[in-house]
Amino acid sequence: MIDDEELSVADLIGKRLLKVTTAWHHYAADDPTLVHLWLHLESLGPVLFHTPSTGVSVRADQPHGPYSMEEHGSVSVIDDSPDVPVTQFVGQTIRSVRQIGYNDGRVSFTAGLTLLFPSGSVRLLGLVDDLLIAHDKHLGAVEAHLNEDVTLARVVQTSGGCPSQWDAWTTTGQYLYLRYRHGEGTIEQHPSEDVDTWDGEESRLWTSWDDGTDGGWIELTDFLATAGLQLAPDAAVHTTPPIDPKA
Incomplete structure (x- = not known):
């Protein structure tokens, strides 16, 4: 460097x-x-x-x-x-x-x-x-x-497990892509949920961690606590049933 x-x-x-x-x-x-x-x-x-x-x-x-x-x-x-x-x-x-x-x-x-x-x-x-x-x-x-900008106004789960992932919007309107797979949690900032907008200067990594479990599923509340985010009191949260990896 x-x-x-x-x-x-x-x-x-x-x-x-x-x-x-x-x-x-x-x-x-x-x-x-x-x-x-x-x-x-x-x-x-x-x-x-x-x-x-x-x-x-x-x-x-x-x-x-x-x-x-x-x-x-x-x-x-x-x-x-x-x-x-x-x-x-x-x-x-x-x-x-x-x-x-x-x-x-x-x-x-x-x-x-x-x-x-x-x-x-x-x-x-x-x-x-x-x-x-x-x-x-x-x-x-x-x-x-x-x-x-750490408070989420809306969260939509797009995968119930392996990986667990969500589209999320903060109270200021910033779009975030939340993902958890193989024990690694990441948050990416992008202009919108449209993946065609993800390659510009407005996109960047917000958060990354590895909990060492190699897991593929996590509760939203646990994900947010680890990432330092929170839900607004009136947040709209749309979830899907978790996928049992043994099924």
């Missing part, structure tokens, strides 16, 4: 987190702020997460050493960073990467990413010039303006 290569968030899915490196900006008497985060991922190497202004940019990049900033303090780089929430997921595989939107009625933009691991998730946010990592943390008034 080439340094400074821009990465798609789908490139991160299925990669195991090996180590975390951080860079902190020290200025005057203020508490240090996080400016750069490197996640060292199996088969990808170090991946830099930073915020150009708002939102989060992702690219291949090697961690650098500490440096001074004229009139702007200094930046310290910490390898094997122990005090950031994402370190608790070292050794685990990224199941999903989802965008976080910000909308306060005046401005709207992509504010960051949620990384989903087997034991939980962490949010990486760029709301100002510094990077913010939030795990099990309410961000006060700004929380009401953050949203993720």
Whole structure:
């Protein structure tokens, strides 16, 4: 992989987190702020997460050493960073990467990413010039303006087993293709359920995991729980009877 290569968030899915490196900006008497985060991922190497202004940019990049900033303090780089929430997921595989939107009625933009691991998730946010990592943390008034497209308004099961699969639409109208086969669950984003639309830039992998069972059937509720999705209270769910693989 080439340094400074821009990465798609789908490139991160299925990669195991090996180590975390951080860079902190020290200025005057203020508490240090996080400016750069490197996640060292199996088969990808170090991946830099930073915020150009708002939102989060992702690219291949090697961690650098500490440096001074004229009139702007200094930046310290910490390898094997122990005090950031994402370190608790070292050794685990990224199941999903989802965008976080910000909308306060005046401005709207992509504010960051949620990384989903087997034991939980962490949010990486760029709301100002510094990077913010939030795990099990309410961000006060700004929380009401953050949203993720994880709630399903309609689900139609298209196969009852071997594989188990569904067409699904989020509350914002995004189409998702849900599939479970040989113990592997995947979610793909596409413009519509028409497979002729699945080859463009709007298509990407959302989620992937392998539960090690080699199974071909799963309940929708279990699939959604593993994938970090949920049904809207008034969601329309159309199911078909499960297929008994022994029949």
